[in-house]
Structure formats: C-alpha cells, structure tokens
Amino acid sequence: MTSKAMSLTGKAICLLSIAATTLVLPTAVPAHAAPPANTAPPVLPAIQQWTGGSGRLVLGDQSRIVTPAGSTPQLQQLAGKVVSDATELTGLHLTAATGTAAAGDVLLKIDPAADFGAVLPALKPEAYRIDVSGGKATVTAASQQGAINGATTLLQIVVGSADHRSLPVGSAVDFPNYAVRGFMLDVGRRYFTPEFIRSYIKWMGYQKLNTLQIHLNDNEIVAPNGDWSQAKSAFRLQSDNPAFAGLAATDGVYTRADWDSFEDAAAAAGVTLVPEIDAPGHARAFTKFKPELGLNGGNSDHLDLSKPASTDFMKSVYAEFTPWFRGPNVHIGADEYDKAYVGQYKTYINTIAPYVRSLGKQVSIWGSFSTMSGGGAGYDPDLTVNSWNNGWYGPKKAIADGYDVINSNDNQLYVVPFANYYHGQGLDGQWIFNSWEPHVFPGDQTLAKQDPHLLGAMPAVWNDLVRANYTELQVHGLVEKSFPALAQKMWSGTKAGTDYQAFLNTTRAVGQGPGTAYLPDTLGSNDVASDLARGRTTTASSTEAAALQASNATDGLPDTRWGSKYTDDQWLQVDLGSVRRISTATLTWEAAYAKEYDLQVSTDGTTWTTVSQRRGLTGPTADQITFPATDARYVRMQGIKRGTAYGYSLYGIDVRGASDLAAGKPATASSSETPWLTPELAFDNNGTTRWSSERTDDQWLQVDLGSPRTVSGASLTWEAAYAKDYDLQVSTDGTTWTTVSQQRGHTAAGTNNLTFTPTDARYVRMQGIKRGTGYGYSLYSLRVS
Incomplete structure (x- = not known):
C-alpha cells in the first residue's frame, strides 16, 4: 500500500476492504437544515457548468474504469490509460473493464446525443459531462476527443481531492470556448530533445491545450559580418532518402521514429501536431543545402523565387515529409520575406498552398499580407492565418479578407528566452489571467468574443538568441509562468473567477499530470x-x-x-x-x-x-x-x-x-486527532486547513517528495498547538533518517523558516519531541525547498 493510501482514515480503509467504494456522507447537521451542496471541484481549466450534490464518492483499489460492450478500441485504450495514470498520480490501483458499471465504478462512454449544455455546434466533439451519483460516476462524451477531455478532468478531480481518491457528488457539463488552444515551439533555432517534446505534449493535454506547432527550421536573424556561411541554421527532420542527405542539422534531429513517438503521445493526450516547414524566408537551412537556390548567389536566408527550381525544391521537401504527419494541417511559414519580390512571393504562396493540399493537408501561414501587398487580395483563399503582428496582417483585416485567424500576437504572446524584448523572462501569468482572452489584441484590433472566424490562440517561444547559453528546462521555467492561465482563458474564459492566487492553488493541487516528471514544477508556491x-x-x-x-x-x-x-x-x-x-x-x-x-x-x-x-x-x-x-x-x-x-x-x-517541493505530495503521520485533520492538509497549499496529531509528545508528520531531491530548507507554519522542541529529519529510503535541524525552545505558534546544508532526500519529517501546549502538534503547512 502506498503512503497516500495509508493516509486514509482507518474507517475509510475498513470500508474499502468491504466494497470497492463508499459514499462519505456530509458532516451531521440539524434535522431542519439541508446538507450543503458541493462546490465545483477545482480543476484546470475550470468547468463551464456545475450542479452540486452532497457527499463524495471514494474510489478504492477494486473500482473499475468501465467501457460499454461494443466500445471502440480507442475508448478501451483510454480506460487503460486512466488506470495507469491514476496509479502514477494517486497510488490507486484501478482496473479497466468492459460491460456494465457497478457501485464504485466509473463508466466511460460516448453518446453524441447527450446534453452538453451551451456548447457551440462546431465545438461539440470536445464536449463531455461527468455525473457522480448513486454510488458511481459516469463520463459521457460527444466523441473520442471529448472522452479524453472528460477522463482528464476526472483524473484532476481525484488528484486534487484531499484524500487523492474521491469525487464530489454532482454533475459537470464542460466544453471549450475555442477550437485551437495551442502553443508554438521554435526548435529550428534551438534543439529540444524528444523527451522534452513528448513531455510537453502530455503536459499540454493535461491542461486541455490541444495544438502543438513545431517550427522545424530557421536560422539566426542577422548573419555574422553579413556572411551567411557563418550563420547558425537548422532543419530538424532527418530522412533516409539520399536526395536529402546533408539537409538535416548536425546538432540534433528528429528521425521518423522520433516523430512517430510524438504522434503517438499526441493521440493519447488529445493533442494535434502542426509541423511547420518555413520558406521562402527563414530558409538558410535550405539555401545552405542548395546555395544555387538562394538570393545573392546563396549568401542569404531567402530562397530566390525567380527560379522555378526553388519552388520545385520546396515541393520535394513537403512531399518527402508530409507522409510523416498524421494531423490534418501543415504550416508553410511564409513570413518576413523581402517585399521587393512581392510578385514572386504571391506566386509562390499560390503554388505551394494547393500543392500541400494535394498531399492531403490543410494549410496554415504566418500573416504577412498587409506588409507584402497591402492585403490578401489575389492570394490563395483557403488558408488559416496566424495573426502575429497587427502591422504585418492584423486580425480584422485578415477576417475581412475572408480568412480564419489564430491569435499569435507578438506584443502579447511571444517569448524570446532571456532576451531584452518579447517577454524575455516569460509571459506574465497574472496579466493573462486578469486581462486577456483569445479575442484580445493590442490597439484597435480586439475582436468580439468567439468571433466565428477566430479559431483560438497560440502563444509562441522563439529562440532568437542562437548563441546564448540556456537549456530546454530553463525555457520550461519561462513557459510555465503563464501556461496554466493561458489554458484557462482559452478553454472557459473567466470561469475560474478573479482570484489569481486561488487559481494558482488549483494549479498546484492538480499538478503537471502523468508522464511529465522530466519537467521541473516551478509553480510549487505563490512566490515562485x-x-x-x-x-x-x-x-x-x-x-x-x-x-x-x-x-x-x-x-x-x-x-x-x-x-x-x-x-x-x-x-x-x-x-x-x-x-x-x-x-x-x-x-x-x-x-x-x-x-x-x-x-x-x-x-x-x-x-x-x-x-x-x-x-x-x-x-x-x-x-x-x-x-x-x-x-x-x-x-x-x-x-x-x-x-x-x-x-x-x-x-x-x-x-x-523557493519552490515548495512538498506541495500536493503524499503525506503520512503517526496519528491524526480527528478524521478530518489528516496529514495531506499540511501540503495542500491552503492556509486554512491543517493536520493535527494526538495529544502526546512523540508524534511525527512525513512527506514523500516522489523522488530524491536536493533540499536545503523548510518552512513550518504552526497552528496554536505548536511544537516547543522538534527535529527536522530527511531520508532517501524512508527508513534511515538524518536530523538536519534541531529546533528547541519555541514559545509560540507561527512560522519557523529553517535553512540547512543542501542534502539529497526523498522523505522529509517533522519529528515532535516536546509539545508547546496540552494539545497535540498542529501544522497549517510544511514547505520544503
């Protein structure tokens, strides 16, 4: 049994041994008072509609994730994924089954005719509902994508619950406000490992972000001393075709097997990959490979579009790699080309776009038509436009020209890591939460909410500083500052309320999701x-x-x-x-x-x-x-x-x-004074909840950080029942303990901030020695840094 399972009260364990689950009834109230209705469970992003009942459904190790007989293999696979994800995040050992749900089970089904509330018809495939009543839970989705969304919310509810295994009785109806809830990562200028990409896909899916655009080629912005042969550039896909030998980068590439692993992860997470192969500008990787196709005799990052061979070469690139891509869309870039060649540029767009469609893909493009031509007249009409700059092609002009748009506005949504422009330290999550939604653009370009031609939004990371020294995990630290707020505002707008700190508490409670251990969680505290x-x-x-x-x-x-x-x-x-x-x-x-x-x-x-x-x-x-x-x-x-x-x-x-390494982690204790003052409440990032022990001196509280971490400090916030004397101890195995701080002679409740020599530890424990009152020990929080 895991430490989380052990943290259940003895009564709950006893009942779970009798049946797969139990309904925990609300605290007794006078006969004339109705039990309070459950509030909406805190999840990320917030649920659109909630109707609360009373009581909770507690899942046990005999609970099942059930799919009806005749369900698709994809739905059955999703049930298995819920089982493995729950084990990873909560310690629950559920099973997947086919047939009829019984008491204590979760039924996962698809029914397009179900009631999904006020969802827009175009967004209905992503809708779902969760009904918890009668001793079981039912997740009903409009499609497989909706089932993934519903299963994700179900998992977050369980993870975020105080006991890490229960669901509030009630009904949720949920759906997105926008179809595209995305993120773009520039790997052309800086290589990101396959492990990072797969982790990001899983992290995005856990927040219901559904589109990852991968910018596969690019180069530094200015050639050193005007010599493009000295410029850094890369194309990140490696083909076995001898015709492309030498095109792939030498400092990191993705093979077909790598890309297949991305697509597999994306399918499981409900994420669509949009590969971007950028030309005719930003094309140094191609002009380096074939200098005869570049402007200025090849000393350029622009293709020479006066040469039909340049367009033919790009056709060959798309023909070679498009079969790798399972999603419906390919992005052809096409931004920031020299407008002196606007006629050739227009011809190129009008040739490449239909060619890529002939390969079975829809086509997206960076909005550039205002700067290039004054507008979209004469361009291929069947394009999706990322509106990235109001001057280059603002959203109102693009929509007037007949295009659907995605908000990728540079002023608001670009990050250039560690630069002194374009949010070099990351987007401001609080500003996003308070002031932004996908329809918001700078200046006079803000659109109506859910404008039918606004597909959604896609913030972007551009690695312009190709010679700077930073890592992919440092980039993650910048992105993480705003990702939860972006996910919230793209899915259900203001449904999370107006309290940003409460929103961050929810973010910390649900965590980063399964399969994301590679990504450091830097949102462990409000201070971070x-x-x-x-x-x-x-x-x-x-x-x-x-x-x-x-x-x-x-x-x-x-x-x-x-x-x-x-x-x-x-x-x-x-x-x-x-x-x-x-x-x-x-x-x-x-x-x-x-x-x-x-x-x-x-x-x-x-x-x-x-x-x-x-x-x-x-x-x-x-x-x-x-x-x-x-x-x-x-x-x-x-x-x-x-x-x-x-x-x-x-x-x-x-x-x-300093991040709180203990936030939301499994906790155990020598005792709990009552069934509602349990150990995990000292790690729930809620300053009003607490753990309290029995009324004897030799009591302890322990947290499992999940894996060995280097720790160098702790902060203990005591309720009135404080410790006069205690030791802070650490362990790598949960058996052998080392005291890193001896605390003696405290005379009042409050916060004790402890600093000690950095040491590796998986477990951290407050070992009580002498109480400061006649009660037990009581902690609002024990934070570890």
Whole structure:
C-alpha cells in the first residue's frame, strides 16, 4: 500500500476492504437544515457548468474504469490509460473493464446525443459531462476527443481531492470556448530533445491545450559580418532518402521514429501536431543545402523565387515529409520575406498552398499580407492565418479578407528566452489571467468574443538568441509562468473567477499530470509563480539621468531601465516588503553591463550576505542566478567592475521564491486527532486547513517528495498547538533518517523558516519531541525547498 493510501482514515480503509467504494456522507447537521451542496471541484481549466450534490464518492483499489460492450478500441485504450495514470498520480490501483458499471465504478462512454449544455455546434466533439451519483460516476462524451477531455478532468478531480481518491457528488457539463488552444515551439533555432517534446505534449493535454506547432527550421536573424556561411541554421527532420542527405542539422534531429513517438503521445493526450516547414524566408537551412537556390548567389536566408527550381525544391521537401504527419494541417511559414519580390512571393504562396493540399493537408501561414501587398487580395483563399503582428496582417483585416485567424500576437504572446524584448523572462501569468482572452489584441484590433472566424490562440517561444547559453528546462521555467492561465482563458474564459492566487492553488493541487516528471514544477508556491520584486520600492547608489531611475528595474516593462553613474562601486537594491524565502534572481542587463558583481541579500537592510559572486561576464544578457533557499527582505546588486566605460544599466531585476517541493505530495503521520485533520492538509497549499496529531509528545508528520531531491530548507507554519522542541529529519529510503535541524525552545505558534546544508532526500519529517501546549502538534503547512 502506498503512503497516500495509508493516509486514509482507518474507517475509510475498513470500508474499502468491504466494497470497492463508499459514499462519505456530509458532516451531521440539524434535522431542519439541508446538507450543503458541493462546490465545483477545482480543476484546470475550470468547468463551464456545475450542479452540486452532497457527499463524495471514494474510489478504492477494486473500482473499475468501465467501457460499454461494443466500445471502440480507442475508448478501451483510454480506460487503460486512466488506470495507469491514476496509479502514477494517486497510488490507486484501478482496473479497466468492459460491460456494465457497478457501485464504485466509473463508466466511460460516448453518446453524441447527450446534453452538453451551451456548447457551440462546431465545438461539440470536445464536449463531455461527468455525473457522480448513486454510488458511481459516469463520463459521457460527444466523441473520442471529448472522452479524453472528460477522463482528464476526472483524473484532476481525484488528484486534487484531499484524500487523492474521491469525487464530489454532482454533475459537470464542460466544453471549450475555442477550437485551437495551442502553443508554438521554435526548435529550428534551438534543439529540444524528444523527451522534452513528448513531455510537453502530455503536459499540454493535461491542461486541455490541444495544438502543438513545431517550427522545424530557421536560422539566426542577422548573419555574422553579413556572411551567411557563418550563420547558425537548422532543419530538424532527418530522412533516409539520399536526395536529402546533408539537409538535416548536425546538432540534433528528429528521425521518423522520433516523430512517430510524438504522434503517438499526441493521440493519447488529445493533442494535434502542426509541423511547420518555413520558406521562402527563414530558409538558410535550405539555401545552405542548395546555395544555387538562394538570393545573392546563396549568401542569404531567402530562397530566390525567380527560379522555378526553388519552388520545385520546396515541393520535394513537403512531399518527402508530409507522409510523416498524421494531423490534418501543415504550416508553410511564409513570413518576413523581402517585399521587393512581392510578385514572386504571391506566386509562390499560390503554388505551394494547393500543392500541400494535394498531399492531403490543410494549410496554415504566418500573416504577412498587409506588409507584402497591402492585403490578401489575389492570394490563395483557403488558408488559416496566424495573426502575429497587427502591422504585418492584423486580425480584422485578415477576417475581412475572408480568412480564419489564430491569435499569435507578438506584443502579447511571444517569448524570446532571456532576451531584452518579447517577454524575455516569460509571459506574465497574472496579466493573462486578469486581462486577456483569445479575442484580445493590442490597439484597435480586439475582436468580439468567439468571433466565428477566430479559431483560438497560440502563444509562441522563439529562440532568437542562437548563441546564448540556456537549456530546454530553463525555457520550461519561462513557459510555465503563464501556461496554466493561458489554458484557462482559452478553454472557459473567466470561469475560474478573479482570484489569481486561488487559481494558482488549483494549479498546484492538480499538478503537471502523468508522464511529465522530466519537467521541473516551478509553480510549487505563490512566490515562485510571481516576481516578488515587481513594483516594490527600489533604490540605488546613483542614477545617470532622471529618466533612468531605480524603479525602472522593477516596473516589469521590457524597455525601461536603470542607469548608474560611470564608476565601479554602484548598487541597486529592492525591498520585497517583508521577509520572503527566495532562491532565484534574474538580472537583465542593458548594453552597459556588469563584468563583475555580487548578488546580496539581507533581512534588515543592514547586514548583507553574498549569495552569488558573478565574475568574468563578457556581454549583456539575462543573467539567471539560482542559490540555496534563503530568507531575505532586501536583494541588492553590488557592482564591482563595469563591463563598459559607462555605468551599470539594468532593464530588470526579477526575484523568485523557493519552490515548495512538498506541495500536493503524499503525506503520512503517526496519528491524526480527528478524521478530518489528516496529514495531506499540511501540503495542500491552503492556509486554512491543517493536520493535527494526538495529544502526546512523540508524534511525527512525513512527506514523500516522489523522488530524491536536493533540499536545503523548510518552512513550518504552526497552528496554536505548536511544537516547543522538534527535529527536522530527511531520508532517501524512508527508513534511515538524518536530523538536519534541531529546533528547541519555541514559545509560540507561527512560522519557523529553517535553512540547512543542501542534502539529497526523498522523505522529509517533522519529528515532535516536546509539545508547546496540552494539545497535540498542529501544522497549517510544511514547505520544503
């Protein structure tokens, strides 16, 4: 039995041994009062419609995921996936079966004639409903895609429940607001491993994001010294066809087997892959392979469209690789070509688009027609347009020209990792949650909600900085800041309410989903999810000019900056407002960067500790620094040596809290004072719930982090029944324990922030030694960093 299963009360375990499940009735109320209705279960994205009953259905290891006799193989496979996913995320050992559902079971079925509420007809295939009553649950979907969505929500409800195995009685009706809920990843400029791609597909599916566009070729924006032979470029698909030998990149490619694994993962997750092969601009990989097809004698990243061979070559590329692609759509790129050749460009579009359709695919394109031609007149009419820039081709103009559009607006939805433009530190999830939906564009281009020609939205990561040193997991850290909010606003808009912190609690409770262990979860706490320095009081030793004031470094704007006087010994300091537990800071330098500086922290603004010494920097960059979790109210950049003759100049300083490795993880304890003050409540990211032990000194609370992690701190928030003396202990196997912090002589409840030598641990335990009151031990939370 897993630690999660062991955390059930003895009564629940006893009942589960008798039957597959039990209904846990609500707390007794006076006879004249009706039991309270269950509120909508917190899931991501939020459910469109909910009608609550009372009580809960508790699943046990004898519960089954049942599909009706005669169900499709795909539906039966989905039932098996629910079983394996539940085991991975909750420890439940369900089984898949065919036939009739009994008490304690979940029935998974497809019925297009069922009532799916106010869903738009075009979106009905993704709709589903969940009905929990009469001792069992039923997931009814309009199609296989709807069944995947319903099964995902069912799993999230169970994962997010306090006992990790129950469902509230009630009925949910759910469906999306938009057909395309996407994300685009530029792998042309930077290789991302197959493991990363598969993990992202699974992560997206868990949030009901249903479209992943993979940008398969590109090059650096400007050739070094104008010499394109020195430019970095790549095409990421590797064919066995000798005609394409030498086309594939040498620093990372995807074979047919790799791509098949992406498609398999996508089918299971309800995600559609949109491969993008970009031409006639951004085409250095092709002009390098065949220089005779490039402009300027091949010294270019543009194909020479005056040569029919250029178009013929691109036809051969699409003919070679389109059979790899199982989805209905292929993206042909076609952005940012030299408008001096607009006639040839138009001919190319009008030739390639129907050719790709002849291969059995619909065609998408980056919106460029306003800049190229003043509009879409004369272009192939059967295209889907990613509206990425209002000037190049805004959504209103594209729709007026007859096209369906996807919102990929650069001003709002582009991330260029660690650049000083296009959200180099990631999109602001709180702004997305509060102010954005797919119909929102900058300026006067906002559309009506659910405009029939607006298919949805697709934020994008562009790896412009091809020579910068960062990893795919660092990119994930940027993307994760806004992904949940984007998923929410694309699926059900404002149904999650207006409380962003409550929304983040839901995100943490449901987790990242099955098969995503490769992706670090950086949303483990509120502090991680937001920039603690944003808008805080910021001071400096000097300012170069009135317009370059210290507060510019914490205003969140990418184009304002602080600049110091032209001497080495200068500093910038931010007051976080209160003591916070932090572990990451990112300093985004303007051209006047620091060659050497210290990052310092302080709890009182007087005594400073250096947490990182930065030496030998060679140019302006977004310098991300990770250090052992530490308590700080003040954070300071202390300049030591300038990198230029000017002063120090920062676009921004971003400070993040230490992630809570224990959030939502399985918990056990030596005892619980009552059946409702159970161990997992100390790890549910809810400051009003708590665990409480029996009233003896030798009691403990333990959390399983899921895998060995390097830990260096903990934060324990005590209820009135606090510990006077206790040890914090760690273990790699749950058997042999090491004390990393001895706490003695506490005299009151509150929060104890502990720091210790970094050590590897899978299990962390509060071992009580002496109580501070006549009651037991009671913790609102035990956070691990």
